[in-house]
Amino acid sequence: MIPETSNEPDVVETITKSPEIYGIEGEDIVIRKGPGEKYEKLINVKATEALGETNYAQVDYSVKVIIQETNGDWSKIKVVDPEWLSNTHIGWILTKNILKSNSENEVDLKNLDSNDYEIIKTDHNSDVENFHVLIKQKAFDKESVFQFIKRFRNEHCSMNCNVLVYDSKSILPLIDKYPLKGKEYINLADHFISMSSFDAVNLKSWYPFQDFQYKEYGGQNWKKEKIK
Structure with a gap:
């Protein structure tokens, strides 16, 4: 007996890999609009309106970010934690301020003199x-x-x-x-x-x-x- 064949298309499950999340090393790191100091600093609109003077978007050790792209010594990041900054704190910082894997950030822990x-x-x-x-x-x-x-x-x-x-x-x-x-x-x-x-x-x-x-x-x- 010949088994029945189905005309239903095969279901292919697509798994999307979540972007890796990184920490930040340092404080008061200003986000810029492009990969370099020649680019303007990103204005923190809410803080500027609330305080009545220009405030710039910054990141520090308390946030978590994803990397969207890299250009030379700079990386474009997006803050994902805290979530309420995710729509406003997107831009460029020096890659050296991003805490990557332990192997990439491992310090030479030779004995101190x-x-x-x-x-x-x-x-x-x-x-x-x-x-x-x-x-x-x-x-x-x-x-x-x-x-x-x-x-x-x-x-x-x-x-x-x-x-x-x-x-x-x-x-x-x-x-x-x-x-x-x-x-x-x-x-x-x-x-x-x-x-x-x-x-x-x-x-x-x-x-x-x-x-x-x-x-x-x-x-x-x-x-x-x-x-x-």
């Missing part, structure tokens, strides 16, 4: 370790400090861990003093290079005390970069 730094104070408790660290190199930049912090974490942190980095021991009496005002605030701000907290290890904090208060007290040694 003990002559290059000194732990000047610790303040640990049952929940978190706190390291105050003097970096002894006279010449350093953002990238070298951030790499140092990652290596320091790898060597010294055994649990939730905050790492605070300074370039002078002179501020040691000011570390636990509160409140700081005037010259004391300026002094700490000028020598407090970076902070990496246990709950935001990918946040690249650079001279965290150089803020509006620093300017009000008359601080002149501004280290933070202006948005180009």
Whole structure:
């Protein structure tokens, strides 16, 4: 007996691969309209209307993104988390600010040279370790400090861990003093290079005390970069 044949077409199941989701390393990363600093910054329309002054769309360690395309050192990203930014925060940032797979972002975790730094104070408790660290190199930049912090974490942190980095021991009496005002605030701000907290290890904090208060007290040694 010849089996009956069906005239129904075969059903082909198509599986669409979801785009890979990435984190962001850093803070206050401005989104641009094209792949380069020559392109305009993307305006955050809602914030601009609410505050009455121009605000630009930015991303930081708290968001998740997908990559839509790449051009040279730049990638076009779209924020997918939080979802309410997904229609407005679409544009170009430097690819180096995107946290890709562990293998692509793996830091060379070679041992630190003990002559290059000194732990000047610790303040640990049952929940978190706190390291105050003097970096002894006279010449350093953002990238070298951030790499140092990652290596320091790898060597010294055994649990939730905050790492605070300074370039002078002179501020040691000011570390636990509160409140700081005037010259004391300026002094700490000028020598407090970076902070990496246990709950935001990918946040690249650079001279965290150089803020509006620093300017009000008359601080002149501004280290933070202006948005180009």
